[in-house]
Amino acid sequence: MPPRTGGEWVVEALRAEGVRHVFGIPGVHNLAIYDALLRQSEITHVLARHEAGAGFMADGYARASGRPGVVVVTTGPGATNALTPLVESYAGSMPIVLVMSDVASQLVGRDVGALHEVPNQIECFKPVTRWAEAVTEAGAIPAAVHAAFDLLRTGRPGPIAISIPNDFLAARFEAPQRSGGHGRRPPCHVDEIRKAARLLVGAARPLLIAGGGVIAAGAEARLTALARRLGAPVITTVMGRGAISERDPLWHGVLPNSRATEDVIKAADVVLAIGCRFAHRSTQGLLLNLAFAPSQTL
Numbered sequence: 001m002p003p004r005t006g007g008e009w010v011v012e013a014l015r016a017e018g019v020r021h022v023f024g025i026p027g028v029h030n031l032a033i034y035d036a037l038l039r040q041s042e043i044t045h046v047l048a049r050h051e052a053g054a055g056f057m058a059d060g061y062a063r064a065s066g067r068p069g070v071v072v073v074t075t076g077p078g079a080t081n082a083l084t085p086l087v088e089s090y091a092g093s094m095p096i097v098l099v100m101s102d103v104a105s106q107l108v109g110r111d112v113g114a115l116h117e118v119p120n121q122i123e124c125f126k127p128v129t130r131w132a133e134a135v136t137e138a139g140a141i142p143a144a145v146h147a148a149f150d151l152l153r154t155g156r157p158g159p160i161a162i163s164i165p166n167d168f169l170a171a172r173f174e175a176p177q178r179s180g181g182h183g184r185r186p187p188c189h190v191d192e193i194r195k196a197a198r199l200l201v202g203a204a205r206p207l208l209i210a211g212g213g214v215i216a217a218g219a220e221a222r223l224t225a226l227a228r229r230l231g232a233p234v235i236t237t238v239m240g241r242g243a244i245s246e247r248d249p250l251w252h253g254v255l256p257n258s259r260a261t262e263d264v265i266k267a268a269d270v271v272l273a274i275g276c277r278f279a280h281r282s283t284q285g286l287l288l289n290l291a292f293a294p295s296q297t298l
Helices: 006-016 031-038 051-065 083-091 121-128 138-152 166-170 190-201 212-216 220-230 258-267
Strands: 021-024 044-047 069-073 096-102 131-134 160-165 206-210 234-236 251-254 270-274
Touching: 006 031, 006 138, 006 166, 021 051, 031 166, 051 069, 051 083, 051 096, 083 096, 083 121, 096 121, 096 138, 096 166, 121 131, 121 160, 131 138, 138 160, 138 166, 160 166, 190 270, 206 220, 206 258, 212 220, 234 258, 251 258
Parallel strands: 021 044, 021 069, 069 096, 096 160, 131 160, 206 234, 206 270, 234 251
Antiparallel strands: none
8 A cells, every 4th residue: 555645644543533424625735635535435524614614513523422523724815824723622622633734844834825825824823722733743643643643632611723734744754553532531539528428418508510511421311310319409500511411300491591590599508510610600690690609518
């Protein structure tokens, strides 16, 4: 088998990681990826009319399926068009992998007016991603793609951006073949779980607040079982909607709906927050100013 192009290595790494849908727009610099997509059948490409549309498609796909959304865009303005949806994905902790081309490797960062050049393109993405990486050698392409998916499986999800110079995408080279699916979330802190269990057992009026982390972890059934065992009301954040059925009698509302949640929050003596970070927009605003009394245990 002849050496693969960088574009073929991108597609092979995506395939190995279980990706079955990619959203994007072809451009002159990322055609090596599209050539590779055309020569296979396991990954379906969904064409957008604007890179922002591709990013929002991937975000919606991740929310609906629980699988990482993958976006492929071209250099410069094509890449920066994807920034707005990445901001939303970052705020919502959505697992997104953005693969963008860049100017040729010898031109990166030189600001010489190359076609579609944004000097140090990858720097635009660092504030709104968990990891933003510029590939500096062709042979590192498959490892970078696999590393993105490894990171998505560890800790809090969020968007990842990979920038690859277009000459690397067109170059042919050999690299180690790697399987996908590596990377796992770290184990829980057993002592903290024991402490929380003791507090809940002794609680007279426990309350559960569930965020998007419950959904990301696939722990909806466990949340409902815990609520049933404790007889505890459940409030969800906006990102946690769906963690428990909103027809369930134990569900009380969504932060920041103060009318539905304020009384039950004030009544609780022990509050267990699961998979949420008490974001400002959900807890401090026009509808609710969330605060816990000294007598309450969080």
